[in-house]
Amino acid sequence: MKHAALPEIGISQILGLVELLVGKGGREDIYKLAGELSMELGETLTVIKAAEMLGLVHTPGGDVVVEDFGNKVVDASITDRKDLIREKLEHFPLFKAIRDYLSSQEETEVTREEMLEKLAELIPNEDAEASFSSIVNWGRYSELFGYNDDSQTFYLGESRAE
Amino acid sequence: MIPEAHTLIELQHVTRRFMLPQGEVTVIENISFKAMEGEFISIVGPSGAGKSTLLRMMNGLLPPSEGAVLYNGREQRGINLDTAMVFQNFGLLPWLTVSQNIELGLEARSKDVVYRRSQVNRYITKVGLEGYEEAYPRELSGGMKQRVGLARALAVEPSLLLMDEPFSSLDVLTSINLRNELLDIWSDRENVVNTMIMVTHNIEEAIELSDRILILSNRPGKIAGELRIDLPRPRRKRDPLFSEYVDRVFSLLA
Numbered sequence A: 001m002k003h004a005a006l007p008e009i010g011i012s013q014i015l016g017l018v019e020l021l022v023g024k025g026g027r028e029d030i031y032k033l034a035g036e037l038s039m040e041l042g043e044t045l046t047v048i049k050a051a052e053m054l055g056l057v058h059t060p061g062g063d064v065v066v067e068d069f070g071n072k073v074v075d076a077s078i079t080d081r082k083d084l085i086r087e088k089l090e091h092f093p094l095f096k097a098i099r100d101y102l103s104s105q106e107e108t109e110v111t112r113e114e115m116l117e118k119l120a121e122l123i124p125n126e127d128a129e130a131s132f133s134s135i136v137n138w139g140r141y142s143e144l145f146g147y148n149d150d151s152q153t154f155y156l157g158e159s160r161a162e
Numbered sequence B: 001m002i003p004e005a006h007t008l009i010e011l012q013h014v015t016r017r018f019m020l021p022q023g024e025v026t027v028i029e030n031i032s033f034k035a036m037e038g039e040f041i042s043i044v045g046p047s048g049a050g051k052s053t054l055l056r057m058m059n060g061l062l063p064p065s066e067g068a069v070l071y072n073g074r075e076q077r078g079i080n081l082d083t084a085m086v087f088q089n090f091g092l093l094p095w096l097t098v099s100q101n102i103e104l105g106l107e108a109r110s111k112d113v114v115y116r117r118s119q120v121n122r123y124i125t126k127v128g129l130e131g132y133e134e135a136y137p138r139e140l141s142g143g144m145k146q147r148v149g150l151a152r153a154l155a156v157e158p159s160l161l162l163m164d165e166p167f168s169s170l171d172v173l174t175s176i177n178l179r180n181e182l183l184d185i186w187s188d189r190e191n192v193v194n195t196m197i198m199v200t201h202n203i204e205e206a207i208e209l210s211d212r213i214l215i216l217s218n219r220p221g222k223i224a225g226e227l228r229i230d231l232p233r234p235r236r237k238r239d240p241l242f243s244e245y246v247d248r249v250f251s252l253l254a
């Protein structure tokens, strides 16, 4: 099965965008926003798309509008934000596929090389190295996956039963 | 200001000179000010005005040439372990992991490894770095690197947090996020640190965060003015009162 790649934008930028929008009353014209931030339009769109993938905003017409979930995340404490984002990511098909893959391994861990191969299969049209680093980042933030660069092992995070 | 506010740090007629090959230069001249416990103060001023020098005298890294720095009413001599510093370029050691970098500041203060580890874990949680414990700085975005810098400073539970342009190497969106998180940390009563002094070039940033802004003039650095920001938080740039404060800081800088 083919999967959509994860946003290649870090969580801090995404949260910053949503916080900025909340401060503006929850809605802004995308073109105006890019101008005000002195960011390139393309770059602004990449952050907005990442925020949209996480369900924090939506983009009707030329505007970007904060979703209820976005407001909830902005209002939450630093630790609660992580929990909210983790719940989202847990339901991403790509994250599920990676978790199933790691679960099928005896030690629920694989080498970096093995993971790169798996990613080439899961998201065939993306640069596997780039996908790897964004999965490591999102995996760490959500604590769903971990990676140790000394041993070059990628592993399943400790499960959080709720 | 609450009437019984306690003076945490006080500079009394502080002057700092440096010997250069071409002779002696006065970088800071006769600066006096007090920071009350619980205050968030920003220092703004042109490049070279002596802002970083001022911070280094506040944490005791650098002695004043004249005058005195009083901490809790006592003259400060040598490095003050009740302060911690956050740097523009994070100040992380690239060969150490996130946890090890955070533990660094604690090593000078405690030999108790169990205590150090528990402090590291506590502040990793506070700044939202759980999951990054074994990452190296090279694997982190700027925002995450500065969270490490912040956790390292907070982990020693200083009473005074000194920050030298903590957001200026971050992109615009990341710095919005970190400013908000810093305010959350500042207002969190569970945290020991509730007095913060920050150097910044960004006037809007100073107005957004501070109770009071000190404006330094250049060569030698003197206090050109002081401004109390009486706006409720969160502060919005669109607020006309906010713009008025921007104008007032600019006029004091000019």
Ligand SMILES: Nc1ncnc2c1ncn2[C@@H]1O[C@H](COP(=O)(O)OP(=O)(O)OP(=O)(O)O)[C@@H](O)[C@H]1O
Binding pocket: B018, B019, B020, B027, B045, B046, B047, B048, B049, B050, B051, B052, B053, B054
């Ligand atoms: N150890 C030192 N020896 C000699 N000169 C120094 C020393 N430290 C600072 N200076 C000089 O003192 C002046 C003020 O430096 P400082 O770094 O405090 O300024 P600043 O306001 O922080 O500037 P910037 O905004 O560029 O960071 C500069 O001219 C600098 O060259």
Ligand SMILES: [Mg+2]
Binding pocket: B051, B052, B053, B164
């Ligand atoms: Mg400086």
